Amino acid sequence: MRKGRVVALSALLLAVVVAGCGEKAKAVDDVVIVDSSQQTVEVESGGKTAKEPAGNAVLEGVVVDEAIRTVAGATVRLPGLEVQKKTDAQGRFSFAGLLGGPYLIEADAKGFERLEAVIDVPEGKTTQVRVELVALPSEDPYHRTQKFTGHGELVSTWTLGLTGQDCSPCRFQVRLEGVADTLVLEAVRPSGGSVESGFDLRIDNTRGNPVASASGGDPAYLRADGEALGGDTVYYVEARPTAILVPETSVDFEVFVTAFYNGEAPEAWSAVEGDP
Numbered sequence: 001m002r003k004g005r006v007v008a009l010s011a012l013l014l015a016v017v018v019a020g021c022g023e024k025a026k027a028v029d030d031v032v033i034v035d036s037s038q039q040t041v042e043v044e045s046g047g048k049t050a051k052e053p054a055g056n057a058v059l060e061g062v063v064v065d066e067a068i069r070t071v072a073g074a075t076v077r078l079p080g081l082e083v084q085k086k087t088d089a090q091g092r093f094s095f096a097g098l099l100g101g102p103y104l105i106e107a108d109a110k111g112f113e114r115l116e117a118v119i120d121v122p123e124g125k126t127t128q129v130r131v132e133l134v135a136l137p138s139e140d141p142y143h144r145t146q147k148f149t150g151h152g153e154l155v156s157t158w159t160l161g162l163t164g165q166d167c168s169p170c171r172f173q174v175r176l177e178g179v180a181d182t183l184v185l186e187a188v189r190p191s192g193g194s195v196e197s198g199f200d201l202r203i204d205n206t207r208g209n210p211v212a213s214a215s216g217g218d219p220a221y222l223r224a225d226g227e228a229l230g231g232d233t234v235y236y237v238e239a240r241p242t243a244i245l246v247p248e249t250s251v252d253f254e255v256f257v258t259a260f261y262n263g264e265a266p267e268a269w270s271a272v273e274g275d276p
Helices: 011-017
Strands: 005-008 031-034 056-062 073-077 082-087 092-099 101-109 115-121 127-130 142-159 162-167 171-175 182-188 196-207 209-216 220-225 236-244 250-260
Touching: 005 236, 031 196, 056 115, 056 182, 082 092, 115 127, 127 250, 142 236, 171 250, 182 196, 196 220, 209 220, 236 250
Parallel strands: 056 127
Antiparallel strands: 005 031, 005 127, 056 092, 073 082, 073 101, 101 115, 142 162, 142 250, 171 236, 182 220, 182 250, 196 209, 196 236
16 A cells, blocks of 8 residues: 655645645745655654754645645644644644754544654754645445546438447546446436437446446446456446437537445446435
């Protein structure tokens, strides 16, 4: 599992992370990345153990998750000084009055792995860091839905009364959070379908091999479970609009792909029908 990390940031990068917070980012003299995959590191915090440090260095920053979303209410500690702070609504924290030296920094929040790393704080300077926390894997069943939009141009072929289509886009890449137990693919015309309209649906793995396919009405539904998925975390889904003896030539549609983790989807589950 990838561990979190602490990044000492340039002023420009931190300004991007905390944009909209109403404070101008301060200048930073060095850029250092400390990977927290190491075990607990015992280090004297600048050689000081007083609870109320009396220096002129500052360590400040922001706590974020892996998607760089700020984490409010996280606890950030300097164990060598026995001090800690809670991040504010924008995920920010600050320790002032530090003496220069290396500091062990710890950070944790509900639902995230605890992070430990060492960051060097130069004397008389402000060091700004971005603390990235890694979410704990959930053992409870849950699902995530991704939505795509497509467009198809239907061209009459009149072969067996069917119409062919030139579709762009009709094929979409789906990246999962992990190995899924069920993948549900649905397609629908937002303007409403009819008994003569439908979709051809298909799920492929990253090697281009078919996982599942079906033809259905509007909305259309395709489900793949367990071994059929093959344990991949990236798939390609395809939804192509069809019609029978209907003079529609241009079709806008929506595609919903829902991945279920830690358990298969209920039999009647549908994002289009309202997630029963």
